[in-house]
Amino acid sequence: MTVSLWQDTAAWPGEIEHEQVVADVAVIGGGIVGATLATLLVQAGKQVVVLESGAVAGGASGRNAGHCIAGLRNNYHTAVERHGREGAKALRELLLENRAMVRGFCDALKVPYEANGSQYLGIDEAERDSMRASARAMEADGLEVHFSEDDPYGRGFFGRLYQPGDMALQPWLLVTRLMASSGARVIDNCEVRAIEQRGDTVILRGKRATVECGTAIMATNAYSRILHPYFADKIYPTRAQMFATEPTPDGSRLIDMPTGTEDGFEYFRQLPDGRFLIGGYRDRFAHEEVGYGDETTPQLQSGMHGWVAERFAELAALRVTHRWAGIMGFTPDSTPLIGRLPDMGNVAFVAGFTGSGMSYGPLCARLCVEHLLEGRPLGMFDAARFA
Secondary structure (H helix, E strand, C coil), rough: CCCCCCHHHHCCCCCCCCCEEEEEEEEECCHHHHHHHHHHHHHCCCCCCEECCCCCCCCHHHCCEECCCCCCCCCHHHHHHHHHHHHHHHHEEEEEHHHHHHHHHHHHCCCCCEEECEEEECCHHHHHHHHHHHHHHHHHHCCCCCEECCCCCCCCCCCCCEECCEECHHHHHHHHHHHCCCCEEEEHHHHHHHHECCCEEEEEECCCCEEEEEEEEECCCCHHHCCHHCCCCCCEEEEEEEEECCCCCCCCCCCCCEEEEECEEEEEECCCCCCCEEECCHHHHCCCCECCCCCCHHHHHEEEEHHHHCCCCHHCCCEHHHHEEEEEEECCCCCCCCEEECCCEEEEEEECCCCCCCHHHHHHHHHHHHHHCCCCCCHHHEHHCCC
């Protein structure tokens, strides 16, 4: 979203006076990554301010399916081809660390979750073959996964890959409680409109505050390219749409864990009261789902409902109570980016989660903090790979 001269040089009557703030570190963005950064930086003794353009967890972090998956279920074998066996195994270990971080946050903050594992269902024989290859590669590396050729629901799926330990949670509650407990100062409704570095000082000019700090970290994911042209060919805004139903009449449920299929373009779960929620179907409307508009569209919503009706008629019969969308940030190689802006070395960034922010975000925030404070190498997440 662009900002006019008039919007940038006047305040709504009654709005609080524009503040001048000084901090050690400023975090731009109040999602799961921003909340994790704030928590870790305060724990490291830094004075932290968070600038959020809207409300904390108002973006994709509060609009996703609440799946925390230790990734690579159906494509571990392709990760081996891309990163080598040791690289793929190291990535898997990092994703397990991320899952442990999220579970620790939930336990500490009393955020409800279930750790029933996750499953991936083959949509056809080709996907079943890919799942089988992934399972064999994971087993060869001593990783726990269970593959079956059978369809557990008798609904026309081709095999099942089950991964124990994965989680389903309430993402908005996690992010807001984590941010509230972080110890950072949060200024919401404060869209950052300009970033400048003068010597060793970074200046952020926002709607409600101007911040001077030694280091700024962009946790802006899909919106990063609005703030700096560096991301123009590295992060692409992509919409994800979802809907959720009323509870089942008796509170029963058919699916008690995060579930994916069809190359990840369909992902769904049922809540403990039987509410069914699903996201996806984006591949049928790929061109329409690019950009920053977070509205839902009747054609995609109808198609997604029809997909459910074909396979889970009893769930499709439930009344839909909520429809929503969120904007994800995709990278060319589907791997997150961590680094520093080439023209402003005191401005770091953590972005580009390609629809897996809950599975990568907290870990990447931790790696960023360790890189800034301890010089830890960023490995496969280093944005220098696109230099």
